[in-house]
Ligand SMILES: O=P(O)(O)O[C@H]1O[C@H](CO)[C@@H](O)[C@H]1O
């Protein structure tokens with residue numbers, strides 16, 4: 001059994017999958033933290049791995065960038081591979097003065113400029129939330145590890161480069177913590193299918209404070225607080 005985007009067989013994925021946008025972050029994490037690790041997907045270079053962490057089976061797979069991409073991979077993991085929990089581990093731009101480079105954001109919910117939820121034909125606006133069970137575990141783990149973290153609302157945007165550079169200010173006025181590009185679609189997909197999802201983000205750059213951006217290599221390999229929280233709660 002496989003899908004157009006995933007060559008893994010039924011049973012190749014653990015019940016919990018950690019999903020960075022970057023497949024090379026998935027590879028780094030698998031190689032540095034998992035034991036008995038094997039590659040289960042390589043279609044389109046969207047690397048997926050399964051192994052054990054402290055004796056527990058865990059999978060890690062890239063999601064690609066943007067809501068169409070995570071929409072495909074998360075739907076297939078939940079429906080074709082019986083995955084129960086997806087924990088996104090991403091990078092984000094800060095849009096809150098108190099949220100600094102390398103801080104961890106634990107997303108309680110996601111707002112969006114995307115049309116992803118229109119497919120459900122709801123008579124209003126859907127609030128996309130993370131799983132409280134996973135969120136509580138992540139908060140407890142972040143506290144125990146003494147990680148500098150924030151819990152709250154984030155923006156999942158269809159746009160990395162926006163024609164109107166002032167647009168983030170309006171989201172900032174609503175108290176949002178950071179901007180990324182996938183979580184709204186992940187939370188919608190989990191809600192629709194009766195599954196669980198959570199997003200952990202490391203702040204890679206700031207749209208509101210004058211702080212130096214992290215490099216591409218740092219985004220791939222050094223966001224270890226977030227990676228370790230995800231592994232601990234998987
Ligand atoms: O670091 P990842 O997980 O890819 O997340 C963020 O980085 C990408 C943009 O640079 C988008 O995918 C955004 O959500």
Ligand SMILES: O=c1cc[nH]c(=O)[nH]1
Pocket residue numbers: 091092093094160179180181204205
């Ligand atoms: O989507 C993203 C991810 C990281 N940094 C940003 O500014 N936007």
